Amino acid sequence: MLSRSAKILAGNSTKPLFRFRGCLFSKQDARSLSTAVRHHIPATVDDRALISLFDNPKSIFGASPLAPTGLFGHPSLTHPSSLISLSTATLVRAQLLTERILRARDSREELLKVVKNLDRLSDILCGVIDLAELVRNAHPERVWVDAANRAYESLCEFMNVLNTDVGLYEVLKAVLSDPSIVKTLSPEAHQTALIFWRDFEKSAIDLPPAERNKFVSLSSDILVLGRKFLDGVNAPRLPTSIKPSELAGLQDKGMGVRLQLQAKFTQRDLLVYPGSMQAHMIMRTAPEEEPRRRIYLAANSSTPEQIEVLETLLRKRAELARLVGRDSFGHMTLDDKMAKTPDNVYNFLDALMKHTRPFAKRALHTLSQRKQAHHGLSSLPIIQAWDRDFYCPPEAPAPPIPLPPLTLGTVFMGLSRLFQNLYGISLRPADSASGEVWHADVHKLEVVDQEKGVIGWIYADLFARRGKTSGAAHYTVRCSRRTDDDDTHGDLTFDGAEARVRESEEFEAVKRHRLPNQDGVFQLPLVVLLCEFSRPSVTKGPTILEWHEVLTLFHEMGHAMHSMIGRTEYQNVAGTRCATDFVELPSILMEHFLNSPIVLSLFDVDETSTTRQIGNHHSDPCNSIDTYSQILLAAIDQVYHSPAVLDPAFDSTSELARLHDTRGLMPHVPGTSFQTQFGHLFGYGATYYSYLFDRAIASRVWRNVFADDPLNRETGEKYKHEVLQYGGGKDPWAMVSMLLNAPELKEGDTEAMREVGRWRIEDEVGQPGRH
Template identity: 45%
Template structure:
């Protein structure tokens, strides 16, 4: 009912005019996407020329270089980010194609800017000028460093020949990455099993049985094999299926080898010991030695929990088989004996009363008002602003500053929509009244007469700029979209606890975007270090289960109805079941990622691939189950390409979130003083402040002192805090 009320209070206005999707005036139809992209490129080219001419136009122009770089980035990202979102969410195939083309064209153009030596040279001159740097605001200095590092990661400081080699290696990495993600890596694509050996699986696999020979034929790309691992009583069958699922063909292994070696070659080219060193230099971790220190300390801290989980599986297997001594639990035993043990535990209802989508959004609004002094207000959308009838628009209202941003909620599944829950940045915060765009033509084309009216396209979103109470100037307010894949029954039905946590998680990102309103687009909101960005969202998950938070989800009209925390506690107990095994597996995967990306430059070897040897070595050194000869799971580890030496980040932020929760919110999750401190010390900075200082200031006292330097000891300290959630 609450979500329907949001709809009633947010009608689409039809006044005979159509605005563009998400209020972008050009995104009205497919043709508008290309027009928006070309207009962005035209304006960007003018800003580029202005930046490159800055040294000859005097000190004042040099002082504006970082601001103009930020404008340049924002000009492109406004279209890129919106196109990226729509190509994952819009139901119209024509618009999807248009969004894809706009996205590709602008990314191609942006890649040329990343290798523009003229821009890099001017930025370097600015940062070498102590007088200019001394006048930087914290936001401005942070943005300047981010721009410089982005240039250097693109090999811009290299001589021409080596820069060409850098581009060639980068293109090869993208090609290898696509092959790594897209191809079927398994050496065995189908498993043949006699029907009588599927005892325990029930009728779930009856569709796979060939009546002529009485065998089931299971594709290793389907979920059928997972059912065998979980339910099949026959140990040999589970082993056969496990080995097949984790098999690898030679081509996939070699693609992985070439991907790692090419990345190693790229790192060597830019003077870094390894690709991990290259990627981590601007992260909280700083280098792979520190990541290893964190992971190994965390592994040690969690070992009692992991060992207890293994003991449970050993006892379950021992009792099930009637053995006199605890047996070895193999990799193919894990799911089966976890299931057997779980069947002896209390079973839970998948949903809780009062947790519909609408009541959850309402509860979040009340929670944020208690913590940060902000709440949601449903608002109308103009004709053409939305992309589907299920979309809702929420303005975020601060008690002191007024309207500070907008959240579009697209929360229900539909055909063609991506199934992953996600937070999409549509527009970031930045100050715009000091853009000085009227002088772009003058400084871009010095000594030439060019009419702005004939050449310079208008800024499409200038009309959306607004003043903010308590701040000087006018601002582009942040706009984000949240997407989930909740069942359509959720519009009036109940969400599962997993879905509730998912919504809390994504709203954690949303608050980071709304409250991290810096003057510079490139360091606002969630544009921060990748091993810091998940902290606010993971922290939000903890609030779901606290007894003081649950009543916020109950309608005021539900006279006296309270929400029992018993069902929530039972759910948390179930979720923590075998959490030691889960965390150990995440540590193992993080170590694989680090080890692979620390490989030194060398020739890929078909006869003895380094990736296979490292995988089995780490399984036996770190893992809880003995390695299985002939298997090579990492060829399925797609995050090796996408995260590239950063997979540890989620574990790292889980650990930080655990500590912040324990120190600040566990006793009273509605403590306004603690909430305001988290807003002021973490969220409001976006990526404009050293995240170690942000976390240290929130924790304070001894914890803060031990981590504020962000060194190897700090990483060990975080690892030793552990994860209990």
């Protein structure tokens, strides 16, 4: 799902060279869980401090009036204008470093430093871009948001210039063409160089000027069309008219009664908007089929203009790919992913579809039996798309064992204890200086390694408020990078630039730290978690998390620990800066830990050794129907990014209907065109399969590696040192192969993709996927 933007949540359609990374289902047999809850150490001072930090509105942890500073501890970032000034200084310094790299062929010594300097150039820009991305999504003050937008746009514009800089490409080509220089590169440095090389090639860098200009023009068109497409995705659908008589028998005794009374007193049809609470209630509880059918049609309709925007976007992407010599946008996009080719994605999806279909058909048969009984029919009826939620209402996710109310503080304590068991790493509350955070709700955590001390920071902005971006996301504001071998003394300068260079260097200096028991000076990772939980208060008490919110927090903390542990020497491969179809593995795996009663016992402040018999845990009986539906979406994503879109007769609605009618569970509904609401077609173009892919791998890793003893330190260290620490600096297939002791996966070939497709996707504790 992802370009290298500041957050783990969505991505751009084309991936920039100097990349920056901003953070979704057969009735199964009930599982009888019985376990002995192990004794663990009593709550530590840090455990209780975490509870106090998040659960007590008057917690002592917060902004200190002493030692005022700027955002994230940068003394200069005290005012919106300072962010603009920093972006200007960053541009000056980036231009000077670019000039140094362009002159590298004058000296073998400089050629040896090209990869490091390219990564450093990327980091100089990303360090401000990623910070600005966070500010514009989280800061409550408009003046800060406006400044962040200006900084973000100016630096991204310069980054786009670098993407098509032929001189930089030629210098990198000289490095990679010299075996004696390549031999000096560490595996991580070589991987970083290859990332730059592939991105240059995807930017039409070796084409004649006219064609390169065409590439730039197409890229701009794609961004504009993408925004229009997403505007359409988010646009409200027209309401549908529901007759009062069609509301008879609504099973919802609250809203259903209110709707019926409203219809009775107004003596006219009700207008129900798709996506509203009323629409959801009708789809789940209306015994009559007709109102559900009309709401479904209204929710899945499109204007001709919306369809044209999507199809134009798909054609432009295909033209872009053809321009750089690729068969399709899918071929161009997948080249550096685990899948490598569209054929391999189809192999994965076909195997997964073949495995999932019997379970989904069995669930569908159950729904058909329910519909038959509901209508008193003599034969089994066809289940239509509008029947799904009525005959199998989606169930809220629930824990596998009965649990007391979980406060935000106790969940963070449980997370800290889990990380301590697995990695020897814990979370510790830290005071933030005045001006360091952007809102009083934001809490700062130190991530502490028992051997190395503080290895990074997490800023938790977890409570809903007006103006804050919705949903949950993990923002990488600062990546890992080794800095003591930067050779900044060799950077170019000119008269009048010294002050600007110094401003940028002082911004960078705050990030650098020397860790105990480790060589070198490192830029330590800093991430921000955004959620929208309810705020604790003196009158209402601490925030009590719903189970789906606990799942969300574990998911996002999986990304955060990847950022913390994936502390590489090159920022372009640090932490979550890895292949799109690998990045969700650590976060999905974290959800699986919530299947374990032993892990859940970590939520207890003073757990003692007991044996607890657990009752049955039921997953959503229609889980496999939803998984199969997600497979179909991944398949249509591949069709839409194949050479077929260049055929003048291509019709996105017809392709979707054909897929549903030939391989789907329920027939396509004439008059509908869901594809205009499938927003991931923009951010996940040709890579929507990734979440299913990582779900399959995470399920296998959980079962084969962690399930039997989820708190085993030796297992945690293996995962830490064979997967997490490499970030994107090692082939993901090699990491998965080593972790699962499965050498047949190491090459990541066609058969490896099929094999993953044959693996069972276990439900992440009953919760549909998150991104």
